Amino acid sequence: MEISHSDRDRRSSADSAEPTPSRHTCHCGKSFIRKEHLRRHQATHGERNFVCPICQRSFTRNDLLRRHLTRHDMPTAPDPRRGRACDACHANKTKCDGGTKCTLCVKRGINCTYKHASKSSSGSKSPSEDTADPRTVANGFTSPALIQNLTPGTPQISPNDEIKAGFKRIANHVRSGEIPIGEDTPVPALDNNWIEGNSKEYFGRFHDTWPLLHGPSYVTMETSLLVSVSIAMISCWLRSPDEFEDVVLQLHESLMSAFSDWIANPRSRHEYDEPWPFETYQAILMNIIFAFYHGNERLVSKASLLRGTFVVALREAEFFNSDNAAEQQRVHYPGTFVPWLMTIRDRWKRLIVSLFKIDTYLSIARFQAPTLFREEIDLTMPATYSLWNAYGLNIFFKRITLEPTDRSNFKLSEVIANPNTPAKPLLLFEDIHLALCGLLPAIWNQTQIVRRSTEAGRSTQNATSSLAWQLEAWKADIERVKHQCFHAAEIGEFPFTAYIGDYDEDPVRAKALAMSNIKCLISECLMTYHLQGLQLYADPRMINSVAMASTVSPDHEAGKVEELCYTPSRFFVNANQISKQTSPKPNPSTPHPTSPSQ
Template identity: 30%
Template sequence: MPPRLDGSSAQPAFRCKYPGCSMTYQRKEHLNRHMANHEQRERFCCPYCDSTLARSDLLRRHIRKYHPEREPPQSRARQACGACHARKERCDGGYPCNRCQRRGITCLQPQEVAHGKNRPQETQTSLNPDIVNSVPGESRWIAQDFIDIYFQSFHPTWPFLHRGTFELSKEPCILLQSMLMIGLWIKGDQAARDSAMNFHRKLLSAIEAQRSQWYISNSTPRCSNDTPWPMATYQSILLQLIFAVLVAKQEAPLDLNLRFQLPDTKYQLLTSLVETCRELGLFYYPNMLAKHHSSAPIALVWVNVEEIKRFGLALYKICRLCTRSALAGTTDSDSSDKRSELLTLSDLDFCMPDSDEMWNAPSSIGAESIRNAVFHQACRDNRDTDNWISQTSGKLYDSRVGLDWI
C-alpha cells in the first residue's frame, strides 16, 4: 500500500471521506481500493469457501485458481455479441443489439457463441468443419457476411429456407457451408468465386462419401416414422445442385430443350435426391404432418410444412432446368426414363405454399404472431386433395404428347 501523505505535502492528495478515517493517497485508484474496505457491499465473498475479496476480478481469479471445477461469476462489463465481435464493431450490449436489428440478422449473445446451443440434431454425420478454413478471413464468424449476402440476394429467388428461425450458431455445418458457398459466388470477385468453387468440390466429395447417411432407395430398410428427416442435408444438396447449374451456365451448352447439361456425377446426385424424397414420401402432405406430435405448437408445424413445400418446388424447378450431359450417351428413346427419374408435378402431393409475406416475416414477430396469422389469414386447406399440385398433372401432361413444356 502506498505511504500515507502528511498534511504538509505539496503533492495533490486524495483523502478518504469515510467517517472517522483520515487516510490520504497519491493516486485515486489506491483510494478507491481503500474505500472498498469500508463498504461491505463492495466485498465479494467466494460462494465455495470462506474467502472474501475486494474486487470482482479478484474473485473470478480466486475461483479459477482454487475452485477450477466451478464456474466463475460473469463480469458486469457488457460484452459484444458474436456478429459485432467478428467485425470488431462497437456493440451496445443489448439483446438484440442495435446493429444486428438494423442489419436484420440474429444477435448471438457471447455465451451462445461460446457454448453453441444446438437444436435437436438430425440423424446425419457432420461434415468436416475444417472446410470453413477456405473462406478468406481470420474468424469463422466472418461467415455472417456471406450468410447476409445469401439472404439478401439469393433467398428472394430461392426462398426455401426460413429466415425467421435461422440461427447461425444452431444450424448444421453442412448447411452453413453450402450457404457460404452461394454467398461467396454472388460476391463476384475472383478470390471469392475461387473459394466458392473450393467449397463446392469439397462439399460434393463429403456428400458422396456420406451417401449412406442420406440416400434412400427402394431396397433401403425403412426407419421408424419417429426418425426426423434430415432436411438440412437435403437443402444443402439442393444448394450444391443449384450451384452446379450456375457453373454449367458458364461452361456447358444448352440442349435442344434449353436445359443445362450437368456432368454425370452431378446429375446422379440430382436423381438420387429425387429418389430419396420419393421413397420417404417427403412430398406427401399427411407424411409431413405425421412427423409432428398432435401437441406440437402450430407455428412449428406450419414452418416445417412450408419449408418442405418450398423445398419441393425448388427441387422441381432444378429438375426442369437440368438434363444429363450429352457425353453420358443417352438418346431420344430415353426421354420417358429421363422424365421418371426427375421430379414431376405428379410427385407434389400438397397445396401451393402460403404467402411470401408470412414466410418472410421477421423473427421479431414471434411464434404467437405466426400462430395468429395461420388461424386468421386465408391459408390454403392442405387437407383438400383437389388443391394439391399433383392433381394438375392429369390435365397438363399426356404421355401421347411429346412436347416437353412443363
C-alpha cells in the same frame, strides 16, 4: 440451441452412467436439455426491443443485435458477461458455473481452461489471442484438427483471407469425414463470425427465387454446419465470384462428393423411423441449385446425377407422401403453437417444390426427361411468401389474418394439372410456374413421339395442339395475376400482399422490394413458358447438335434449323422471346433462374 445427434453421442460416451436428463419444453413445442437453452429460446417469442441503428432491424436478444452489427462493420459494446465462462462454455455458448472445473467440463471429460476470460479482462486482444484453445473446439469436445492454433506473433489477416481459410478448412474436414453427412453438426465457434457475416447475399438475392429456408428462424449457431456453410458459399460467390471462385468450388465439390457417397449408401427400412435429416436434404438441394447457377459443364453434370439419386432416395424414404410428413411432425416435432407448426410443415413443402423446379431446369438444360413428376407432389398449396418471411411473432400474427386460408384446401398436384382449376382466384406466380414445369414430361414425351412419327410420315398435330393450349392458358394466368398485383399494389390487397417480405417498419421499402420480387417471378414464369414452347415446336437436342457441329454459313445453318422445327413460326417466336429474357440487364437484383445453363 437444440442438441444434435452427434452431440448426444459424445455426451453419452463421456458419461454413459448418467441417466438421460429430462427435457425442458416450450409452449411452442420445442424442447431443450438445458434450461438456459429454453430461456434463450423463449426470448424469441417476446418483443423485439433491440433495434439496429443502421437498418432498423429488431431483435429479441442483445447478443443477436451485437452479432448483427458486425455486418455493418460497426464496433459493438463488450458483453458484460464476457470472460467469466471457461473456454469450452464460451465456445459452446452455454452458462458456466465456474470453479477450477465447471460441471460441463467434468461431464465431458475435457480440460477446463480460462484463457479466453483472462484475455478478455486484459483489455487488449489480438486475433490470435481470441482463438480458442486447440484442445477445446466449438461444440465442446476434443478434436485438435478442427482448430488450427495461431501463435501470438501471427499477423492479422484480412476478412477475405479468413473466409478463404475457413472454406478450405471445412472442405478438408468434409473430405476426411470429420464433418459427417446426415448429422446436424453445429457450426464451430471459430467459424461462426465469418459464416454469420456472409449470409446477406443469400437472403437478399438468392432467397427470393428459392425460398427454401425459413429466414426468420435462421440462426447460424443453431443451424447445421452444412446448411450454414452452403449459405456463406453462395453469398460469397454472388458477391465476388472472381475473388472466391477457387475456394468456393473446392468446398462445393467436396460437399457434392460427400453427398453422393452418403445417398449411395443404402439405409435399412427401420432407419426411416428416425427424423428425416432435413438440414442435410436442404444442403444437398442448395448445392444442386448452386451448380446450375454456376453453369460449369462438369458441375452441372454432377448436379444432374446427384439430383436423380436424391429424388430416388427421397422416394425410398416416402418423403413425398403427406401422411408420412404429418407423422414425422407428430412424432418428432410435436406442439400446438401455430408459427412452429407452419414452419415445420412448410419447410417440407418448399423443399419438394424447389426440387421440382430445379429438376425441370436441369432436364431442359440437359435435354433429358424429368426425374420428378407433378403427380408425386402430395401436398397442399404452400403458405405465401409473405407469411414464410414474417420476421417476428407480431408480424406473423398480423399477416396470418391476410392469408388466403382456402389455399390449404387444394392439393398442389391437382391445381397445377388443371388450367381451369377451381383454385384459380388463389393462384400466385409460384403456382403458375410449377404448372408450367409440370408440363415438361408430356412435352418431352411428345417430342420423342413427333420425332419418330416424322420419320415414319405420321401426323401428331392433335397432341401438340392440346399441349399448346395448356401453355397458352397458363400464360394468360401470368398476365391476369400480373395485372392483379399491379392494381392491388395501390390498395394493399391480395395478391400483392403475398409478396411482402421483411422491412414492415419501412412500408415504402417493403413495397419496392415486393414489386421487384414480383417482376423477377414474372420473368421466371415467362422464361419457362418460352422454353417449354421451344421444346414443343422443335427438337432442341437436334438443333443443338447442328449448332455444335455445323461448319456451314449462318444463312444455310438457319435454314437447316428451320427444317428441324415442327412449327417453324412458333419456334422462332419463342426463341426470340428467350433471347430478350436472357439479354443483360444493369444491376440485376437476383440471378436469373434459367440463364446459366441455357
